[in-house]
Amino acid sequence: MVPPVVVVTGAASGIGRATAELYAERGYRVVAVDVNEYGLKELAARDGEAFATLVGDVSSEAVNNAMVRLALQRFGRLDAAVLNAGIGGAGPLESAGALDRFDRVLAVNVRGVAAGIRASVPALRAVGGGSIVVTSSISGLRGDPGVWGYNASKAASINLVRAAALDYASENIRINAIAPGGAITAMTAGVLADPETAAVLTARIPLLRWSDAREQAEVIWFLTSPAASFITGVTLPVDGGIIASTGILPPPGRPGE
Numbered sequence: 001m002v003p004p005v006v007v008v009t010g011a012a013s014g015i016g017r018a019t020a021e022l023y024a025e026r027g028y029r030v031v032a033v034d035v036n037e038y039g040l041k042e043l044a045a046r047d048g049e050a051f052a053t054l055v056g057d058v059s060s061e062a063v064n065n066a067m068v069r070l071a072l073q074r075f076g077r078l079d080a081a082v083l084n085a086g087i088g089g090a091g092p093l094e095s096a097g098a099l100d101r102f103d104r105v106l107a108v109n110v111r112g113v114a115a116g117i118r119a120s121v122p123a124l125r126a127v128g129g130g131s132i133v134v135t136s137s138i139s140g141l142r143g144d145p146g147v148w149g150y151n152a153s154k155a156a157s158i159n160l161v162r163a164a165a166l167d168y169a170s171e172n173i174r175i176n177a178i179a180p181g182g183a184i185t186a187m188t189a190g191v192l193a194d195p196e197t198a199a200v201l202t203a204r205i206p207l208l209r210w211s212d213a214r215e216q217a218e219v220i221w222f223l224t225s226p227a228a229s230f231i232t233g234v235t236l237p238v239d240g241g242i243i244a245s246t247g248i249l250p251p252p253g254r255p256g257e
Helices: 014-025 037-044 063-073 096-128 148-171 186-192 197-200 213-224
Strands: 007-009 029-034 053-057 080-084 130-135 174-178 235-238
Touching: 007 014, 007 096, 007 197, 014 029, 014 037, 029 037, 029 063, 037 053, 053 063, 053 130, 080 096, 080 213, 096 130, 096 148, 096 174, 130 148, 130 213, 148 174, 148 235, 174 186, 174 213, 186 197, 213 235
Parallel strands: 007 029, 007 080, 029 053, 080 130, 130 174, 174 235
Antiparallel strands: none
8 A cells, every 4th residue: 555645844843843753653655845954854864764855945936846746756646735834024014124024924934835735736636636734823813013924924824725725625635724823833932932921921822831843733634634524725723722812801720810
């Protein structure tokens, strides 16, 4: 029996790394893509048979085409794509260079998703359908102070998922997204390094803790699995209950209550 195959972008660390490892553990062959060559080498060292790696920037259409080509050449098929790569940034809206930095955020977080879908669809079609999962963010569902560029890019990725899901549903290609919130990743590590700040932010999460990357990966797994066979066009918050609240009143059970 030919093992199923998944492409994972942003696979060198965080949610992408946890996702790549989870799929390999469950019998998939994995094409891992990232700009971080060292991180990919570390990942591939775990199991040279399960992993193929590609160093590249997902904002490039050529890199997206290459990752799918690698899946087909090395493993013979493609069953799922996890378009996880993303960056933050842009800085204050009126700061020097803000729009140039915004262009870069959009290139990775939105163009990279569009290019990944475009590259993956023909290979998924060839096996009778498959699944694509995009890592968005609850910042695409709500506003955050100071990160307008990231918020805008993640909101765009969510509506891109909705529209693309409609375009390909009749071909049995399902496209969904997760919206992490309160997840421990390289992007949040700097903030969490300060205990006082970490405590304040944690108190805003109804489950009173941050998720680890594996918890996010498990939801990605679910969305590509047969258990989610009638789900498409959905963005699933994986946030410990953050966006369930209006934010006006603190949830019960806060420290000191």
